Structure formats: structure tokens, C-alpha cells
Amino acid sequence: MVNVNFNMVNDQLQIDLVALPSGCREVMVNLPNGQHLTYQFDDVVVKGRRISIEEFRQMVEEFVDYLDINESRAENTLKGYRKRLGQFIEWLKRNEANPAEVRVWVAYYASLKRRQLSVYTCKGHYHILNRYGKWLEEKRCLPVNPMREVEPPVLPKERLPKAIYQEHIAAMLREAKTVRDRAILLFFRDTGCRAAEALSLTWGDVNLEEGKARVVGKGNKERWLYFKGVTRRALERYRETVSHKKSDPVWWSNQKGGGALTYDGLYKLFQRLAERVDVGDGNFNPHAWRHAFGRDTTRAGIPTAQLQELLGHTSIEVTKVYATFNDTELQEAHDRYSPVEDDLLALVSE
Known part of the structure; x- marks a missing residue:
């Protein structure tokens, strides 16, 4: 194992890649915060062919197109991939590094871990780099995925998603003055849908009579969203104000x-209404409303498996996070369901 030296330039961690001895298969980066990053790699990748920055940029575009066409990823997901892989490309340019080499990917990931990024942001970078590396291996652009031996960041076991509070939901609904804005808010509140799912809806997907709408979610999975009478009536009023052929967008x-x-227009709508009613914690965006749906239906007693279907989660473990409660809620539940009651104590004292 070789201990790798580094320099700090503009708060970026830069590792001397050229200084590694021939045949080196393991490196350890000693970070200033006391953490260590250890990585093992194969000679075949270290000695891989040279890939120019422009060629690598074209590979990124081909990869994003693949996600769009073959996996039907949402527009915002594709933007996220382009943004973070674009940051990788800029780092490669600054360091004049060869993206065909495993140690270059490791050095870049180490630079991310050195910055004061949250564990969730690091996890996002790791996921994109790993997914892209797998694709390059599958396409035989690289012999192996350069991220294959890198361990992902460990997330906290329990993390309740950020959700908007009920009083803020009511305040934003009161502030929604147009039939469109009110219909949008009620639709998100009643269905718990993703923003991309709502924005992809056409009127042909909506069955107002039965109170449901068909969407295609993550992984190109189709499911139904359901809404109650108040939302249906709001949609009917809004429908009369716009072109509503089957192929027309709903929103x-x-x-x-x-x-x-x-999405920008949708986000600005939520932001504008939130500012008017002083939602100060920043949890006003469409995804915060989705989390509120998960939180509030869980607390109302919905079975987790049913909530999983409504939210379109692939794994029930993702849905279970909504069953995370704070101390006050747990104490109230205990007071309600505890088997120790006054009449039990009366029996014991007899």
C-alpha cells in the first residue's frame, strides 16, 4: 500500500497521480479530517488507453441519451447526471488527467469527500459515477467499472424526509387564487405524486368520473393515482378553462x-405561494408535498404495502422511512395503546 500525498488548491483536493510507482495496486489517502480513503485497482485499468476530454464528453452525452431513451429517466434526473458528470469533466481538464485510469476516478471522488458536502450529496455523486462507470464497462469503453471497489457513503439509518407542515399546506391553498393553482396544489396533496409524473400527464390519462389518473413513474412503471371529490371538482373547474383534448397536457x-x-414553472408557483404565507423552513417544493402525503397517510394508519403502491416505490424499505416518529409521537402512541391501565392497577391492589 502507498500513502498518497495531496495539495489543496481552491478548496479542492489534488492528488499527484503520476507519482504512483509502477505496479502499485493499493493507495491510501490521509484526509485532514482524520478519515482515510483506501482503494485497490488493477494494472489493466491503470495502463488503459488515453481518452481525450472531448471524447469523454461525448461518452457522457451518449450515456445520458441512453438513460433518456432506454430507461425513460425524468428530465430533472437527466439534468442531474449532466451537471455532476460535467463537474467531473471540468476537474479532469484542470488536472490534465486521463479518465481511462481508475486512480483518476478515485482521486476525483476523494476530492469530493474532502469538501464539506453532506453525506447525501456525496451519495448522489457516488451513485452517478458508479452508474456511469458500469455503463462504460458494458459498452467496453473501459475494461472495468472504475468505481467497482469504492464503498458508497453510509447513510444514517433513520432519516425522516423533509415535508411541509399541514398548517403551511392550508395557508398555501388559501393563497392559491386561480383555478389552475388551486387544482395543482390539491392534486399534489391528494395523490403524493412526483413532479415529473404530474407534468407528464395528458387529459387522456385522467379519469375524472372515477377519480384517478394513470402515470408512468421511475423505471418506466405504470400505476394509478387516486383523488377524492374535492380534487376532482377542482380539476373539473380548471379543465373548463384550458384546451383539453386527450393529447393535451393537463397542466x-x-x-x-x-x-x-x-418544472421551473411548477417550482416557482410553489415558491411564490410559500413566500406569501412565510413558509420559513424551505420545505415548500412539490417533493416536500409528496413527503407530507407519505407522512400523513402513515400517521392516519395506512398499511405500508399500500402506501408503497400509491407512491410508486420499488422497495418497501424506502416507504418504511415514513414510519419514523419523534419522541412526542411515540409517547402519545404509548399512552394510547399501553396495556397498563388504572383498572389493571385496581385488580392488582385487591
Whole structure:
């Protein structure tokens, strides 16, 4: 094993890749915060062919196109991949590094871990790098996935998703003055859908009479969203104000020129309403409403397996996070269900 030296340049961790001795298969990076990053690699990858930055950039675009066409990833997911892999490319340019070498990927990931990023942000970077590395291996652009031996960050076991509070939901609904805005808020509150799912809806997907809408979620999985009478009536009122052929989008932009509502437009709508009612914790976006749906239906007693289906989670472990309760909630539950009651004590004292 070789201990690798590094320099700090503009808060970036830079490792001397050229200084590694021939035949080196394991390196340890000693980080200033006391942590260590150890990695083992194969000579075949270290001595791989040279890939130019421009060639690597084209590979990234081909990879993102693959995710779009073959895996039907959401627009925001594709933007996230482009952004983070673009950051990798910029790092490669600054360091004049060869992306065909495993140690280059390790050095970049080490630089991310050195920065003051949350464990969830590091996890996001790791996931994208690992997914891209697997794709490069499958396409035979690289002999192996450079991230195959890198351990992902360990996330906390319990983390309750950030969700908007009920009083803020009510306040934002009161502030929604147009039939469109009110219909949007009620739809998110009643269905717990993802933003991308809502924005992809056409009127042909919506059955107002039965109170349900068909969406295609993550992994190209189709499912039904369900909504109650108050949401159905709001949708009916909104429907009368827009073009509603089966192929028309459900949600239209209010901007000049019209067209389908975009994610930026949706986010700004939630942001504008939240600012008017002073939602100070920042948990106002569409995904915070999805988390609120999961939280509140769980507390109302919905079976976890049913909530999993409604939210479109592949794994029930993801859904179980909504069953995380704080101390006050647990104490209230104990007070309600504890088998030790006053009449039991009366029997004991007899």
C-alpha cells in the first residue's frame, strides 16, 4: 500500500497521480479530517488507453441519451447526471488527467469527500459515477467499472424526509387564487405524486368520473393515482378553462405564449405561494408535498404495502422511512395503546 500525498488548491483536493510507482495496486489517502480513503485497482485499468476530454464528453452525452431513451429517466434526473458528470469533466481538464485510469476516478471522488458536502450529496455523486462507470464497462469503453471497489457513503439509518407542515399546506391553498393553482396544489396533496409524473400527464390519462389518473413513474412503471371529490371538482373547474383534448397536457403555463407547464414553472408557483404565507423552513417544493402525503397517510394508519403502491416505490424499505416518529409521537402512541391501565392497577391492589 502507498500513502498518497495531496495539495489543496481552491478548496479542492489534488492528488499527484503520476507519482504512483509502477505496479502499485493499493493507495491510501490521509484526509485532514482524520478519515482515510483506501482503494485497490488493477494494472489493466491503470495502463488503459488515453481518452481525450472531448471524447469523454461525448461518452457522457451518449450515456445520458441512453438513460433518456432506454430507461425513460425524468428530465430533472437527466439534468442531474449532466451537471455532476460535467463537474467531473471540468476537474479532469484542470488536472490534465486521463479518465481511462481508475486512480483518476478515485482521486476525483476523494476530492469530493474532502469538501464539506453532506453525506447525501456525496451519495448522489457516488451513485452517478458508479452508474456511469458500469455503463462504460458494458459498452467496453473501459475494461472495468472504475468505481467497482469504492464503498458508497453510509447513510444514517433513520432519516425522516423533509415535508411541509399541514398548517403551511392550508395557508398555501388559501393563497392559491386561480383555478389552475388551486387544482395543482390539491392534486399534489391528494395523490403524493412526483413532479415529473404530474407534468407528464395528458387529459387522456385522467379519469375524472372515477377519480384517478394513470402515470408512468421511475423505471418506466405504470400505476394509478387516486383523488377524492374535492380534487376532482377542482380539476373539473380548471379543465373548463384550458384546451383539453386527450393529447393535451393537463397542466398549462400561465406565461405569455402558453405551452405545457415546466418544472421551473411548477417550482416557482410553489415558491411564490410559500413566500406569501412565510413558509420559513424551505420545505415548500412539490417533493416536500409528496413527503407530507407519505407522512400523513402513515400517521392516519395506512398499511405500508399500500402506501408503497400509491407512491410508486420499488422497495418497501424506502416507504418504511415514513414510519419514523419523534419522541412526542411515540409517547402519545404509548399512552394510547399501553396495556397498563388504572383498572389493571385496581385488580392488582385487591
